[in-house]
Amino acid sequence: MASRRQIAAMKQSLFDQDYLDEQFIQLEELQDDANPNFVEEIVTLYYRDSSRLVSNIEQALERNPLEFNRLDSLMHQFKGSSSSIGAKKVKAECTLFREYCRAGNAEGCKRSFQQLKREYATLRKKLEAYFQQARQAGPFEAARRSK
Amino acid sequence: MDSGFSSPRRDAFPAGLRVLVVDDDPTWIRILEKMLKKCSYEVTTCGLAREALNLLRERKDGYDIVISDVNMPDMDGFKLLEHVGLEMDLPVIMMSVDGETSRVMKGVQHGACDYLLKPIRMKELRNIWQHVFRKRIHEAREFEGHEGFEGIHLMRNGSDQSEDGMLFSLEDMPSMKKRKDLDNNHDDKEFGDPSSTKKARVVWSVDLHQKFVKAVNQIGFDKVGPKRILDLMNVPWLTRENVASHLQKYRLYLSRLLKENDQRSSSSGTKPSDLPPRDTAGDFGFQNLTNKQQNDVAVDSFNYSDVPLQSHSSETKIRNGDLKAIVSDSIAEKRRALSGSIPGTKVSPQISLNHSSFGPLKPEGRHAVFDCTIPSTQFTWSETPEMPLKKEHKSFLQLEDSSFSHSPLHVTQRKIQGLKSHSVASVCSNPTITESEVAASVETKPMYADYKREYASSVSSIGSVVDTIPTQSKSLMENAQLSEPSSAKNLAMKTQGFNYDLEFYPENLLDEDLHFYWLQGEYYNMNWGFENIGMPEYYDPGLVAELSSHLHDSADCTLVDQGLFIA
Numbered sequence: 001m002a003s004r005r006q007i008a009a010m011k012q013s014l015f016d017q018d019y020l021d022e023q024f025i026q027l028e029e030l031q032d033d034a035n036p037n038f039v040e041e042i043v044t045l046y047y048r049d050s051s052r053l054v055s056n057i058e059q060a061l062e063r064n065p066l067e068f069n070r071l072d073s074l075m076h077q078f079k080g081s082s083s084s085i086g087a088k089k090v091k092a093e094c095t096l097f098r099e100y101c102r103a104g105n106a107e108g109c110k111r112s113f114q115q116l117k118r119e120y121a122t123l124r125k126k127l128e129a130y131f132q133q134a135r136q137a138g139p140f141e142a143a144r145r146s147k
Numbered sequence: 148m149d150s151g152f153s154s155p156r157r158d159a160f161p162a163g164l165r166v167l168v169v170d171d172d173p174t175w176i177r178i179l180e181k182m183l184k185k186c187s188y189e190v191t192t193c194g195l196a197r198e199a200l201n202l203l204r205e206r207k208d209g210y211d212i213v214i215s216d217v218n219m220p221d222m223d224g225f226k227l228l229e230h231v232g233l234e235m236d237l238p239v240i241m242m243s244v245d246g247e248t249s250r251v252m253k254g255v256q257h258g259a260c261d262y263l264l265k266p267i268r269m270k271e272l273r274n275i276w277q278h279v280f281r282k283r284i285h286e287a288r289e290f291e292g293h294e295g296f297e298g299i300h301l302m303r304n305g306s307d308q309s310e311d312g313m314l315f316s317l318e319d320m321p322s323m324k325k326r327k328d329l330d331n332n333h334d335d336k337e338f339g340d341p342s343s344t345k346k347a348r349v350v351w352s353v354d355l356h357q358k359f360v361k362a363v364n365q366i367g368f369d370k371v372g373p374k375r376i377l378d379l380m381n382v383p384w385l386t387r388e389n390v391a392s393h394l395q396k397y398r399l400y401l402s403r404l405l406k407e408n409d410q411r412s413s414s415s416g417t418k419p420s421d422l423p424p425r426d427t428a429g430d431f432g433f434q435n436l437t438n439k440q441q442n443d444v445a446v447d448s449f450n451y452s453d454v455p456l457q458s459h460s461s462e463t464k465i466r467n468g469d470l471k472a473i474v475s476d477s478i479a480e481k482r483r484a485l486s487g488s489i490p491g492t493k494v495s496p497q498i499s500l501n502h503s504s505f506g507p508l509k510p511e512g513r514h515a516v517f518d519c520t521i522p523s524t525q526f527t528w529s530e531t532p533e534m535p536l537k538k539e540h541k542s543f544l545q546l547e548d549s550s551f552s553h554s555p556l557h558v559t560q561r562k563i564q565g566l567k568s569h570s571v572a573s574v575c576s577n578p579t580i581t582e583s584e585v586a587a588s589v590e591t592k593p594m595y596a597d598y599k600r601e602y603a604s605s606v607s608s609i610g611s612v613v614d615t616i617p618t619q620s621k622s623l624m625e626n627a628q629l630s631e632p633s634s635a636k637n638l639a640m641k642t643q644g645f646n647y648d649l650e651f652y653p654e655n656l657l658d659e660d661l662h663f664y665w666l667q668g669e670y671y672n673m674n675w676g677f678e679n680i681g682m683p684e685y686y687d688p689g690l691v692a693e694l695s696s697h698l699h700d701s702a703d704c705t706l707v708d709q710g711l712f713i714a
Contacts, residue, residue: 021266022266023266026266026268026269027178029269030178030181030182030185030269032185035181038181041177042174042177042178045173045174045177046174049172049173049174050174073218076218076244076245077172077218079244080172080175080216080218080243080244080265081172081174081175083244083265083266084172084174084175084178084265084266085174086266
């Protein structure tokens with residue numbers, strides 16, 4: 001079982017590597033006795049809801065020709081959603097994708113989306129690992145904000 | 148939740164502020180809810196704009212502020228914003244992940260009191276109460292301001308009208324601040340504890356707004372003032388303040404509408420794709436509605452004609468000329484209607500617009516939808532499959548023309564099927580009529596049911612048709628010898644029954660028989676768009692923007708805009 005320090009370090013690296021931004025801290029600050037697992041709940045909710053968007057975008061990218069407006073709109077939603085958990089790299093990729101959309105660059109969109117999916121999946125794994133450790137450390141630990 | 152929708156806790160403002168959060172993103176909803184609760188606010192969440200409006204309407208005084216995402220799936224956030232501002236007069240905060248200046252500006256233009264960028268920080272939410280507070284103070288001041296000009300000569304009337312006993316006179320102006328002493332609930336605690344003010348939120352129902360607009364028109368838009376409007380409206384519980392703030396919004400709304408229409412009319416002839424983006428089209432959701440009504444009306448006016456087709460043999464000479472006459476006459480009527488009459492009475496003009504759409508006036512290929520179905524059916528019946536579509540149209544219309552000439556067009560609630568059989572019967576007795584013509588009429592009628600639906604997506608045809616109407620109408624007006632008015636009356640009568648059947652609306656959207664009647668009533672009874680919310684999704688929003696420009700060209704804007712007000 002990871003120590004508190006190790007868990008804190010895990011989280012810190014997520015920030016350092018730009019996987020997460022300040023929003024994540026906001027979520028942690030919302031965690032309280034009434035919602036001791038608030039952050040994890042939110043992340044779970046995000047991945048559940050956004051997977052729908054991801055597959056929509058995926059389908060839209062298979063069309064020929066691409067409907068850039070629609071793609072842009074979908075990605076806008078996805079970006080908004082990703083901002084909710086502070087998924088920094090994912091958000092950056094969203095922005096890039098939208099730029100490709102506006103430029104009508106189909107290849108760019110597809111490439112960008114592949115990268116986005118990678119970031120999306122990586123973050124998920126890392127967060128899952130983090131939450132698992134935090135939970136194992138005990139609810140008290142999980143609820144504590146690490147500085 | 149306690150009786151929390153009655154009034155918030157007075158002593159602890161801003162705690163207990165009743166917030167309605169509207170966002171289709173479930174993750175954000177959850178986060179915002181948590182954040183707002185941490186601010187000690189009372190939170191209600193919903194994932195759809197329509198749901199939000201329902202909630203707001205159900206509990207008229209149940210919320211203090213609305214926070215909504217700009218991108219909602221069922222309605223443009225800006226449109227929701229307008230609705231809320233106009234109907235409920237609540238402060239609305241917009242949210243978006245998109246912080247582009249143009250968007251933010253748009254939000255402000257549509258009346259947002261703030262525009263937050265996602266991700267939203269809790270500290271931003273902590274201070275949203277200021278918008279509630281500010282609004283209350285502002286409204287109180289606005290009230291005073293209006294009194295400034297009108298206080299003098301209106302004071303007498305004011306005291307008669309206002310149930311709240313607002314006795315205004317210039318001498319009283321300084322004592323405005325002493326209104327706390329008066330027995331008024333809506334300004335009493337304004338300066339003290341805004342959260343506790345049981346300021347009766349006036350919900351501007353269709354009825355109320357209709358009265359308002361009627362009053363405005365009677366007075367003359369440029370001469371209105373809240374007091375005069377209030378007098379005319381004769382709604383005892385309504386206060387001048389309510390009217391004043393509503394008038395302010397109405398003015399803003401109209402000016403924006405007029406500006407947009409000016410822009411659009413200067414680029415008339417644009418294709419639907421050139422039309423403004425969705426959100427301004429939201430303003431014309433009503434236009435969409437009216438267009439569809441118009442289409443449907445015409446369609447049904449044809450369908451429901453119970454005039455036999457027998458006499459057509461002698462009417463073969465009736466062709467485009469008379470048809471156009473119908474069109475032009477009706478258009479003229481429409482213009483008259485738009486320019487002066489009280490809404491709810493003139494319905495025939497809408498029929499005319501549709502005549503034109505069927506007739507030779509249709510200029511472009513936008514009638515594709517309409518066109519396609521007719522030929523297909525004609526070919527099955529007609530003995531001359533090669534007959535060009537246009538002719539079929541004309542022949543059909545010709546039949547209708549004669550019906551006009553010979554007897555009033557009864558707009559009955561006859562089913563399409565009923566008419567069909569009727570037509571068939573008359574077909575048999577009129578072998579001289581070219582069978583293809585009759586066939587066309589018979590076959591096309593049932594198709595109108597489909598047309599109605601298709602019109603939802605091809606309203607552009609109306610737009611293009613309307614383009615041509617004005618140019619042709621003048622020259623053809625003399626030819627009109629038709630009994631349009633009676634049909635108009637019939638139709639108008641029919642609509643009466645549906646005027647207040649507002650709740651019906653979304654479900655009946657595709658109910659052919661009731662549909663256009665109801666819509667007709669809607670249009671002329673100042674449908675506020677409460678129930679029109681669903682409309683944009685049925686219509687291509689851009690389509691009727693063009694039409695709207697024409698309506699504005701030819702009509703007195705105020706009357707038309709009544710219908711458009713909240714659309």
